[in-house]
Amino acid sequence: MQSCLILPSLSTGNCRQIKLAGIDLWITPRIDNVFVYPADLNINRLKEALSRTLSIWPLVAGRFLLLNNTQYIIEMSDNGIPFSFVENNELIQWPTNLNVVLDSAEGRLQMFIDEVLTNKLHHGSADEPLFRLKITHLIQSGEWTMGISWAHVLGDAYTCLTFLNTLSRLYQQLELLESLPVFERRLWNRENADQSLLPFMKHLTDALSPEQSIERSVNEQITHDQINIYFSGEQLVRLHSIADNSMFTIQDVMTAYIILTLNTHCFNK
Numbered sequence: 001m002q003s004c005l006i007l008p009s010l011s012t013g014n015c016r017q018i019k020l021a022g023i024d025l026w027i028t029p030r031i032d033n034v035f036v037y038p039a040d041l042n043i044n045r046l047k048e049a050l051s052r053t054l055s056i057w058p059l060v061a062g063r064f065l066l067l068n069n070t071q072y073i074i075e076m077s078d079n080g081i082p083f084s085f086v087e088n089n090e091l092i093q094w095p096t097n098l099n100v101v102l103d104s105a106e107g108r109l110q111m112f113i114d115e116v117l118t119n120k121l122h123h124g125s126a127d128e129p130l131f132r133l134k135i136t137h138l139i140q141s142g143e144w145t146m147g148i149s150w151a152h153v154l155g156d157a158y159t160c161l162t163f164l165n166t167l168s169r170l171y172q173q174l175e176l177l178e179s180l181p182v183f184e185r186r187l188w189n190r191e192n193a194d195q196s197l198l199p200f201m202k203h204l205t206d207a208l209s210p211e212q213s214i215e216r217s218v219n220e221q222i223t224h225d226q227i228n229i230y231f232s233g234e235q236l237v238r239l240h241s242i243a244d245n246s247m248f249t250i251q252d253v254m255t256a257y258i259i260l261t262l263n264t265h266c267f268n269k
Contacts, residue, residue: 005080009051013058013076020072031150034112041144049171059183066124084134093141113147
């Protein structure tokens with residue numbers, strides 16, 4: 001395995017500090033994804049694209065710190081991101097024919113991912129990166145995989161997807177479509193909290209311990225079957241137009257549609 005650190009092409013973070021709200025402090029979870037490509041990847045071009053992407057997204061090249069035992073921040077310190085490359089001669093081909101693999105219980109994807117060690121982040125860490133990328137070349141089939149590990153404190157799945165879209169477009173030498181990201185967070189101060197809203201925030205008032213959350217997640221994957229739903233780009237655009245509200249993202253509308261469909265057709269009233 002070959003490993004190196006990819007630095008931002010330009011130092012744009014300048015050690016700026018982004019204070020995190022309590023709702024951002026889902027510290028242990030991370031987003032681990034593997035993308036499979038049937039054609040060659042140009043490693044040097046990918047490294048260059050990642051370097052440029054980190055200059056646009058200095059938050060990702062930062063570190064998660066705890067100041068004075070009271071305030072969590074991400075310091076945009078322009079650190080390098082671990083980049084690993086492996087040539088695999090053992091596997092005949094990508095081991096599953098599924099387009100989407102949910103993997104927490106079975107661990108089939110672990111060998112393709114260099115995991116962010118989020119257990120090191122609880123008290124802050126000046127050493128642990130918040131994003132890692134691993135490329136695997138399956139020699140026998142000619143396939144390539146890109147495994148990414150993203151600490152959830154950086155942002156949710158939509159944020160991760162937007163970052164990867166920037167990386168993809170720079171790799172393909174295409175013009176960026178997204179506006180430049182904004183990293184400042186809206187903090188909710190305790191003295192301004194509206195206590196009347198607490199009964200509606202079950203995910204905060206009825207929170208489980210980390211151990212209980214992990215056990216529940218693993219059990220759900222054992223007792224539930226995976227369903228893959230495919231939306232074309234045209235369908236997503238049409239769905240978004242129905243919402244008739246520019247404040248909603250495509251992800252917002254798709255999530256609402258899936259919830260409505262499940263509530264209408266799958267659950268007893």
